[in-house]
Amino acid sequence: xxxxxxxxxxCMILPxxxxxxxxxxxxxxxxxxxxxxxxxxxxxxxxxxxKMDGKGKVAIPGLINxxxxxxxxxFRGIAEDKPLNTWLKETIWPLEAKLKPEDTYKGALLGCLExxxxxxxxxxxxxFSEEMVAKAVEQSGLRAVLAExxxxxxxxxxxxxxxxxxVDFVRKFDGYANGRVTALLGPHAAYSCGEKLLKKICCEAxxxxxxxxxxxxESEEFKQKYxxxxxxxxxxxxxxxxxxxxxxxxxxxxxxxxxxxxRKVNAVYVPVSNMKLASGTAKVKDLMRFGVNVCLGxxxxxxxxxxxxxxxxxxxxxxxxxxxxxxxxxxAYKVLEMATINGAKALGLSEKIxxxxxxxxxxxxxxxxxxxxxxxxxxxxxxxxxxxxGSDVDTVIxxxxxxxEHRQVKFLDEDAVMEKAEKTALNLLSR
Amino acid sequence: xxxxxxxxxxCMILPxxxxxxxxxxxxxxxxxxxxxxxxxxxxxxxxxxxKMDGKGKVAIPGLINxxxxxxxxxFRGIAEDKPLNTWLKETIWPLEAKLKPEDTYKGALLGCLExxxxxxxxxxxxxFSEEMVAKAVEQSGLRAVLAExxxxxxxxxxxxxxxxxxVDFVRKFDGYANGRVTALLGPHAAYSCGEKLLKKICCEAxxxxxxxxxxxxESEEFKQKYxxxxxxxxxxxxxxxxxxxxxxxxxxxxxxxxxxxxRKVNAVYVPVSNMKLASGTAKVKDLMRFGVNVCLGxxxxxxxxxxxxxxxxxxxxxxxxxxxxxxxxxxAYKVLEMATINGAKALGLSEKIxxxxxxxxxxxxxxxxxxxxxxxxxxxxxxxxxxxxGSDVDTVIxxxxxxxEHRQVKFLDEDAVMEKAEKTALNLLSR
Numbered sequence: 004x005x006x007x008x009x010x011x012x013x014c015m016i017l018p019x020x021x022x023x024x025x026x027x028x029x030x031x032x033x034x035x036x037x038x039x040x041x042x043x044x045x046x047x048x049x050x051x052x053x054k055m056d057g058k059g060k061v062a063i064p065g066l067i068n069x070x071x072x073x074x075x076x077x078f079r080g081i082a083e084d085k086p087l088n089t090w091l092k093e094t095i096w097p098l099e100a101k102l103k104p105e106d107t108y109k110g111a112l113l114g115c116l117e118x119x120x121x122x123x124x125x126x127x128x129x130x131f132s133e134e135m136v137a138k139a140v141e142q143s144g145l146r147a148v149l150a151e152x153x154x155x156x157x158x159x160x161x162x163x164x165x166x167x168x169x170v171d172f173v174r175k176f177d178g179y180a181n182g183r184v185t186a187l188l189g190p191h192a193a194y195s196c197g198e199k200l201l202k203k204i205c206c207e208a209x210x211x212x213x214x215x216x217x218x219x220x221e222s223e224e225f226k227q228k229y230x231x232x233x234x235x236x237x238x239x240x241x242x243x244x245x246x247x248x249x250x251x252x253x254x255x256x257x258x259x260x261x262x263x264x265x266r267k268v269n270a271v272y273v274p275v276s277n278m279k280l281a282s283g284t285a286k287v288k289d290l291m292r293f294g295v296n297v298c299l300g301x302x303x304x305x306x307x308x309x310x311x312x313x314x315x316x317x318x319x320x321x322x323x324x325x326x327x328x329x330x331x332x333x334x335a336y337k338v339l340e341m342a343t344i345n346g347a348k349a350l351g352l353s354e355k356i357x358x359x360x361x362x363x364x365x366x367x368x369x370x371x372x373x374x375x376x377x378x379x380x381x382x383x384x385x386x387x388x389x390x391x392x393g394s395d396v397d398t399v400i401x402x403x404x405x406x407x408e409h410r411q412v413k414f415l416d417e418d419a420v421m422e423k424a425e426k427t428a429l430n431l432l433s434r
Numbered sequence: 435x436x437x438x439x440x441x442x443x444x445c446m447i448l449p450x451x452x453x454x455x456x457x458x459x460x461x462x463x464x465x466x467x468x469x470x471x472x473x474x475x476x477x478x479x480x481x482x483x484x485k486m487d488g489k490g491k492v493a494i495p496g497l498i499n500x501x502x503x504x505x506x507x508x509f510r511g512i513a514e515d516k517p518l519n520t521w522l523k524e525t526i527w528p529l530e531a532k533l534k535p536e537d538t539y540k541g542a543l544l545g546c547l548e549x550x551x552x553x554x555x556x557x558x559x560x561x562f563s564e565e566m567v568a569k570a571v572e573q574s575g576l577r578a579v580l581a582e583x584x585x586x587x588x589x590x591x592x593x594x595x596x597x598x599x600x601v602d603f604v605r606k607f608d609g610y611a612n613g614r615v616t617a618l619l620g621p622h623a624a625y626s627c628g629e630k631l632l633k634k635i636c637c638e639a640x641x642x643x644x645x646x647x648x649x650x651x652e653s654e655e656f657k658q659k660y661x662x663x664x665x666x667x668x669x670x671x672x673x674x675x676x677x678x679x680x681x682x683x684x685x686x687x688x689x690x691x692x693x694x695x696x697r698k699v700n701a702v703y704v705p706v707s708n709m710k711l712a713s714g715t716a717k718v719k720d721l722m723r724f725g726v727n728v729c730l731g732x733x734x735x736x737x738x739x740x741x742x743x744x745x746x747x748x749x750x751x752x753x754x755x756x757x758x759x760x761x762x763x764x765x766a767y768k769v770l771e772m773a774t775i776n777g778a779k780a781l782g783l784s785e786k787i788x789x790x791x792x793x794x795x796x797x798x799x800x801x802x803x804x805x806x807x808x809x810x811x812x813x814x815x816x817x818x819x820x821x822x823x824g825s826d827v828d829t830v831i832x833x834x835x836x837x838x839e840h841r842q843v844k845f846l847d848e849d850a851v852m853e854k855a856e857k858t859a860l861n862l863l864s865r
Contacts, residue, residue: 076809080816084751084765117806278752279820281761308820309807314745318752320515321709325753330712334515375548376740376824378507378852379859385511389710389739393807394825421809428810 007031007038007051008403014057014369015383016040018359019064019343022336024383030062032365035403040359053405059373060397061383063339064359065124065146065366066312067346070216070250070271070300072130073139074102074110076117077428078305087280095305101434104132106427111139113424114310116415119143121311121393124366124401127248127271127300127350129189129216133172141180144406144414146366148248148350149176150189150216155200162200166207173211183402185213185351187248192218193233194225201240214246214351219270220259221251221282234259243268248349250300252290253283260286264293269349272341274318276302284326287319287333298346299338311393316342320388335384369398438462438469438482439834445488445800446814447471449790450495450774453767455814461493463796466834471790484836490804491828492814494770495790496555496577496797497743498777501647501681501702501731503561504545504570505538508859509736518653518711526736532865535563537858542570544855545741547846550574552742552824555797555832558679558702558731558781560620560647564603572611575837575845577797579679579781580607581620581647586631593631597638604642614833616644616782618679623649624664625656632671645677645782650701651690652682652713665690674699679780681731683721684714691717695724700780703772705749707733715757718750718764729777730769742824747773751819766815800829 009032016025018040031039031049043049082094107130118126125146128136133151140147151172155162169188177186188211190196190204208215219233226232234255237243243266252270255263263270272285290297299319301310319341320333347357356366372380376390399407406413440463447456449471462470462480474480513525538561549557556577559567564582571578582603586593600619608617619642621627621635639646648668656664665686668674674697683701686694694701703716721728730750732741750772751764778788787797803811807821830838837844 078812079810080813080820083813083816083820084762086761090761113806113809120806275752278756279761281755281759281763284756308816311807311823314748314823317745318749321706321749322756324712325709325715328712330517330521330710331515332712373849373852375544375551375848375852376742378544379510379856381509381859382511382514385514385739389511389514392742392745392823392825394823417806418804421804421806425810428812 005033007033007049009053009055009365009400009405010049010051011055011057011062011369015061016359017061017063017383019340020358020360030359030367032400032403035364037359037361037363037365040361055398057369060369060371062359063368063370063387064343064357065368065399065401066122066342067298067350067357068118068123068126068301068310068312069248069298069346069349070273070302071126071128071310072303073114073126073128073136073310074107074130075303075305076113076424077106077110077431079308081305087282090280098431099131101431102131104135106431107132108135108139109424109427111136112143112415112420114304115139115143115145116412116417116420117310118145119399119406119412120396120410121313122368122370122396122399123310123312124368124399125346125350125352125356127216134176137176137179137184140184142414144401144404146183146356146401148185148187148352150187152189152191153204154191154195155197156195159197159200162196166200166203170207170211173213177213181402187214187216189216192221193236198240201237201242205241205245208245214248215242216248217250219249219252220254223254226254232256232259234262238262238266246351251277251282252285253277255286260290260293260295263290263295268295270295270297271300271349272297272319273300273302274322275315276306278318278322279306284322287323288327296345296348297341298349299341312342313391313393316388335382335388338388339384365400365403367400368396370395371397436464438464438480440484440486440831440836441480441482442486442488442493442800446492447790448492448494448814450771451789451791461790461798463831463834466795468790468792468794468796471792486829488800491800491802493790494799494801494818495774495788496799496830496832497553497773498729498781498788499549499554499557499732499741499743500679500729500777500780501704501733502557502559502741503734504557504559504567504741505541505561506734506736507544507548507855508537508541508862510739512736518713521711529862530562532862533562535566537862538563539566539570540855540858542567543574543846543851545735546570546574546576547843547848547851548741549576550830550837550843551827551841552744553799553801553827553830554741554743555799555830556777556781556783556787558647565607568607568610568615571615573845575832575835577614577787577832579616579618579783581618583620583622584635585622585626586628587626590628590631593627597631597634601638601642604644608644612833618645618647620647623652624667629671632668632673636671636673636676639676645679646673647679648681650680650683651685654685657685663687663690665693669693669697677782682708682713683716684708686717691721691724691726694721694726699726701726701728702731702780703728703750704731704733705753706746707737709749709753710737715753718754719758727776727779728772729780730772743773744822744824747819766813766819769819770815796831796834798831799827801826802828
C-alpha cells in the first residue's frame with residue numbers, strides 16, 4: 004500500500020453505508036481522499052506521515068448542517084422569547100440593514116469556529132455578503148454550499164439587483180477554496196419573491212447548472228392568501244425541477260409531499276428553530292413515507308441559539324416522537340443518516356462526502372467516548388444521538404486536513420475570533 | 435468582616451432573587467454558608483483561605499434535578515426507540531430484578547459524577563437500595579432528597595415490605611451526610627400502589643413528618659380504568675395534604691390542576707423523557723396559571739439519556755413553545771427559576787438553597803462564558819437556557835465545599851467510576 008498522509012488506528016468506525024460498526028478499525032487518508040477503511044491485515048502495515056490513536060473514540064462522517072445563516076451568530080440571544088414578527092421587524096431586520104460585509108465576515112468566522120468545535124464539517128448557508136462567508140469557509144478549512152439571498156419585498160428593482168448579485172456569487176465562488184465551496188442561487192421564499200423574479204431565478208439556475216436553496220412552507224400564510232400552496236406555486240413556475248434544498252417544510256398537504264417526492268426536492272428539517280419560534284412541526288415520518296430525502300439543519304443562531312448538530316439530532320427525533328405519539332419514530336441510526344449521507348445528497352455532494360468510504364473526500368469526526376454521560380456504551384447510535392454533546396468532539400478532518408485535534412483548532416485563533424465577533428456585535432448595536 | 439473560606443471575585447452573579455445580574459461581584463463562603471454577595475466596598479477587602487477568579491464566568495445557584503432514578507445510568511442506551519411497555523417489560527424490569535445493592539451504588543456514583551460535571555448540585559431520587567444512592571451522595575459531596583420506592587403490583591405482602599423499607603430508609607438517612615441528604619417516602623404511583631397501602635404511606639409520612647415523591651398522571655390509563663383521575667384518587671386518600679413532589683403531571687384536567695394548586699403539590703416537569711417515550715406534554719403554562727410550583731427533572735438516564743439539566747432547561751421551554759404555539763411561553767428567566775428556586779421549594783429546601791443569598795448554604799455553580807457558542811453575550815439568561823451545555827460548567831460548590839474546579843472533580847476518581855460502572859453494566863447483562 005502507498006504511504007498515507009493520515010492514519011487513524013484502533014478506532015470504532017461508523018461508515019454509515021451499513022449499520023454494523025467496524026471495531027478497532029483503521030482509516031487511511033491521502034491527498035484529501037479516504038484510501039482505506041476497515042481492519043488492516045496484520046502483515047500489511049500502513050505507513051503514514053501522521054498517525055492518530057483512535058482508542059476510546061468513534062469515527063463518524065462529518066456532520067452536515069443543511070440550513071443556516073451562519074453570520075447571525077452576531078445576533079445570538081439578542082431578542083428572546085418573542086413572536087416571529089416582533090423578532091424580525093423590531094430587532095433582526097433593523098440590525099441586518101446596518102450589517103456591513105466586514106461584520107458578516109466576523110460573524111461567519113465565529114460560526115465556523117463553533118461548527119468545527121461541535122463536529123460539523125459542511126454547511127449550507129443563505130445570507131447577504133455571502134462572499135464574506137466564503138472567505139471565512141476558506142480560512143477555517145470547512146466545506147460549504149453557499150447562496151447569496153434574493154428577495155424583492157415588493158420592489159422588482161431590488162429583486163433584479165439581488166438576483167444579479169446571487170448569479171455573480173455563483174460565477175465567482177462555485178468551486179472556490181479548492182472545491183470546498185459550491186454555490187446555489189438563494190431565493191428567500193415563495194412569499195418574498197414574485198412569480199416573475201422566481202421564473203428568472205429558475206432560468207438562471209438552469210443556465211448556470213446549479214441548484215436552489217429556499218425557505219419552504221415555514222408558515223400557512225401563503226396558502227391562506229393565494230389558495231395555492233407554496234409547493235404548488237413553485238412547481239407551477241418550474242423551480243422544483245431544479246435541484247432544490249427546501250428548509251423547514253412545515254405546512255404541507257399530502258399532495259405537496261407527493262410533489263416534493265416526484266420532483267426529488269430535498270427537505271431540511273430544522274427542529275430547534277421551529278420549536279423556539281413556535282413555527283410548527285414538520286411531518287418527517289410522512290415525508291419519508293413519500294420517499295422525500297430529509298436532512299437536518301440548525302437554522303441561524305439567532306433562533307436556535309447554537310450551531311450544534313448533535314443537539315439538533317436529539318431534538319429532531321424527540322420532536323417527532325412526541326408529535327406522532329410514537330417512541331419508535333426516527334430511531335437513532337436514521338437520525339445519524341439524516342445528519343450525514345442525507346445531508347450530502349441534499350447538497351448535491353453524495354459522491355464526495357456523507358459516508359466513510361474509500362474514494363470519498365476525507366471529512367471525518369472523532370468523538371471521545373470516555374465521558375461519564377457516555378458510559379456505559381450499550382448502543383453507539385443511541386449514544387451519538389441521545390447523549391453526545393458538541394463538546395465531546397475531539398478531532399475534525401475536512402478534505403483530508405486536520406482542522407481540530409484534541410479540541411485545538413488549527414487555522415483559526417479562537418480567542419481573536421470570539422473577541423472580534425463580540426466587538427462587532429456591540430458596535431452594531433451602537434450604530 | 436470575618437475571614438471567609440472561599441471568595442469568588444470579579445464574577446457576574448445571578449442571585450435568582452431578582453432578574454438584574456450583579457456585575458463584577460463577589461461571593462464569600464464560610465462554614466458552608468454564603469456570608470456575602472454583592473459588590474464589596476473598595477475599602478473592605480475580604481480575606482479568604484481560597485480565592486477564585488470569576489472573570490469571564492457567571493455564578494448561578496446550583497441546578498436542582500427534581501426527579502430522577504440516578505442508578506439507571508447503568509441502562510443508558512440499552513433499549514432505544516421502543517414503546518414504553520416493551521421497554522419496561524422486556525428490558526428494564528428484567529434487568530432491575532437482577533440488580534444488587536452494589537450495582538445500584540456503582541450506577542449512582544456514575545450519575546453523581548455526571549451531575550457534578552454538568553452543574554447539578556442537588557437531586558431528588560426514587561429507586562431501590564436507596565441507601566446505596568445515599569452513600570454515593572455522601573462520597574461525591576452532592577446534596578440529595580432520596581426516597582426508597584414502594585409498589586405492590588397486586589401483592590399486599592410486597593407492598594408492606596417495601597413500605598417498611600421506605601420508612602426504615604427515612605429513619606436512617608434523613609439528615610445523613612451532614613444534613614446534605616433528606617428523605618421522603620416513595621410510593622411509585624397511584625396505579626402501582628393500592629388504596630390501603632397509600633393510606634398507610636400517608637399515615638407514616640405524617641408520623642415521620644416527611645413528604646412524598648410520586649409519579650403522577652404519566653399516562654391516561656388510570657382515569658380510563660377507574661373513571662377517577664389519579665389526582666382525585668390521591669386527594670381522596672389524603673396523600674396530597676402531605677408535602678408532595680409529583681413527577682410528570684401530564685394528563686390533568688382543570689379540576690386536577692385546581693386541586694394541585696389548593697394542596698400546594700409541587701409538579702416536576704420532565705420534558706426530555708416525556709418526549710423520548712412519547713408520553714405526552716405537560717401543560718406548564720396552565721399549571722403556572724393555577725399557581726402550582728413547577729420545577730424540572732431529567733428522569734432516569736435510561737429514558738433521556740443524560741442527566742444534563744442545561745439540556746433539560748432548553749427542551750423545557752422549546753416543548754412548551756411548540757405545544758402552545760407561542761414563542762413567548764416560558765421565557766429564559768422563568769426556566770432558570772424552575773431549575774433553581776422552584777426546585778428548592780419543591781424539595782422543601784427553599785430556606786437552604788435555590789438562590790445565591792446571604793445566609794443560605796453555598797451551592798454555587800460557575801459557568802465559563804468564553805466559548806464560541808456563548809459569544810456574543812447579549813442576554814445572560816438566554817445564554818444559560820438556549821446555548822450553555824453541561825460541559826461549560828467550570829466549578830461546582832456544594833455546602834461550601836468545592837466538588838469540581840476547572841472541571842477537575844475532587845472527591846471521585848473519574849476514570850475508576852466510569853470503568854466500574856461499565857463493568858457492572860456488562861456483568862448485569864451476562865447474569
